[in-house]
Amino acid sequence: MKKMILSLVIAAVTLCSCGVNVVDGEKEAKEAKWVDLLSNFNEKGRIYGEAPKKYIDYDTMKIVPLCAKPNCTHTTSDCIGHIIGDTPILTDDYIYYFSSVEGVNELKNGEREFYINSKLCRVSLDSSETETVVEFHDCAPADYDGVLLYDDKIYFTGDDLNPTDDGYGNIVSQNVGGEHYICSIDLKTKEYINYGTVYSGEGYSDDSHANICGFINSKILINYQCRPDMTEIDESKPWRGQTMLMFEFDPKTNEITESDIPTRPISTNTKTQTVIYWDDEAKKTVLIIGNERRELDIDVGTYATVFNNKLFVRDTGKWYDLSDMSEHDMGEYDENGLWVVGDYYDGCYILTTYFKNVKLTENELLALSN
Numbered sequence: 001m002k003k004m005i006l007s008l009v010i011a012a013v014t015l016c017s018c019g020v021n022v023v024d025g026e027k028e029a030k031e032a033k034w035v036d037l038l039s040n041f042n043e044k045g046r047i048y049g050e051a052p053k054k055y056i057d058y059d060t061m062k063i064v065p066l067c068a069k070p071n072c073t074h075t076t077s078d079c080i081g082h083i084i085g086d087t088p089i090l091t092d093d094y095i096y097y098f099s100s101v102e103g104v105n106e107l108k109n110g111e112r113e114f115y116i117n118s119k120l121c122r123v124s125l126d127s128s129e130t131e132t133v134v135e136f137h138d139c140a141p142a143d144y145d146g147v148l149l150y151d152d153k154i155y156f157t158g159d160d161l162n163p164t165d166d167g168y169g170n171i172v173s174q175n176v177g178g179e180h181y182i183c184s185i186d187l188k189t190k191e192y193i194n195y196g197t198v199y200s201g202e203g204y205s206d207d208s209h210a211n212i213c214g215f216i217n218s219k220i221l222i223n224y225q226c227r228p229d230m231t232e233i234d235e236s237k238p239w240r241g242q243t244m245l246m247f248e249f250d251p252k253t254n255e256i257t258e259s260d261i262p263t264r265p266i267s268t269n270t271k272t273q274t275v276i277y278w279d280d281e282a283k284k285t286v287l288i289i290g291n292e293r294r295e296l297d298i299d300v301g302t303y304a305t306v307f308n309n310k311l312f313v314r315d316t317g318k319w320y321d322l323s324d325m326s327e328h329d330m331g332e333y334d335e336n337g338l339w340v341v342g343d344y345y346d347g348c349y350i351l352t353t354y355f356k357n358v359k360l361t362e363n364e365l366l367a368l369s370n
Contacts, residue, residue: 031271033149033150033270035146037146040087041343042150044058044345047066048352053078054066054081058345061359066088084123094124096120096122096187097123101113101117102116102117102161115137118135133185133187138158138181139161140158140161140175142157142158145212146212150220152229154187155182155184156212157180157181157320158180159181161174162176175209178208182249195249195254199224209224216290219248219250221248221261221265221268221275222249226243240245246259255275259277263277266285266301267303267304267305301315302314303315305340309364312340313329317333318330319341328368339353348362
């Protein structure tokens with residue numbers, strides 16, 4: 001019998017396999033899933049928290065450690081919940097996770113050589129055994145910024161870690177500056193592909209960074225954050241005076257193009273195909289759901305989400321009915337510091353925080369404003 005990590009409900013261990021129509025003989029693609037530190041949602045639950053990682057089942061609202069090792073106390077570094085890192089990916093009876101180390105080899109001629117050893121690993125939900133899926137050495141995955149699971153492939157950005165000589169014969173590295181790549185690993189064939197640099201434009205300093213920030217209209221959104229040469233950090237300006245460039249990667253053509261979205265989104269959601277960002281020129285919030293674009297005369301602050309035609313705003317503790325833009329309060333839950341409505345499941349809204357999880361029916365949500 002399988003020793004399932006999620007013993008509460010066996011059905012909760014796999015992603016939703018809802019497909020899209022097959023066109024011209026293409027294989028059916030799984031629903032895209034974007035995973036980051038706060039948005040690791042599955043069909044019937046969510047992975048969250050610091051190590052050891054935990055899983056909450058939406059049917060029961062019970063929480064279990066993401067570990068199936070026999071007699072594990074979940075307090076030591078060999079616990080699976082610790083090993084799987086910040087952004088574990090749960091699919092097809094496995095938990096996938098990245099691992100990477102870098103260093104300097106001392107060569108015989110007295111010179112030094114910088115190296116990166118990266119790999120994608122997985123833990124079996126059947127046996128709890130771990131194995132390496134594939135190794136690669138041209139970059140370190142920036143998985144803490146988010147990865148995308150789509151069509152049996154994990155897409156992620158990787159950094160060459162910008163190895164430079166410090167002037168004293170030592171090689172130093174960092175995850176800003178240098179080259180930032182878009183990469184993928186096929187979970188079926190175990191093939192690793194580096195598609196090249198996200199952006200190689202001139203005129204910018206080494207203070208740069210790239211990360212996947214969503215998926216909409218079958219394109220992967222990539223934010224490239226950089227600073228013009230000789231520009232100092234300005235804490236008073238948005239993004240501390242940095243320049244935000246947005247790109248889109250097409251998984252079908254492997255092409256990178258500039259995005260119509262001008263800046264890093266406030267939030268994105270692959271389940272609802274939603275992107276929310278602030279248009280600083282128009283002084284409006286822009287809401288994109290699929291191919292529909294809408295401007296709102298409200299400032300949603302630092303985070304907002306859309307579920308069931310409702311816009312939930314974390315900073316103000318408000319939500320808006322998008323059909324008429326009527327404003328509603330989160331009532332006692334805002335006062336108790338609940339983070340935000342993080343998911344929508346079986347007609348209920350899942351309120352999530354680092355310390356508490358609550359499920360509200362439609363009537364319970366509406367009653368909060370009364």
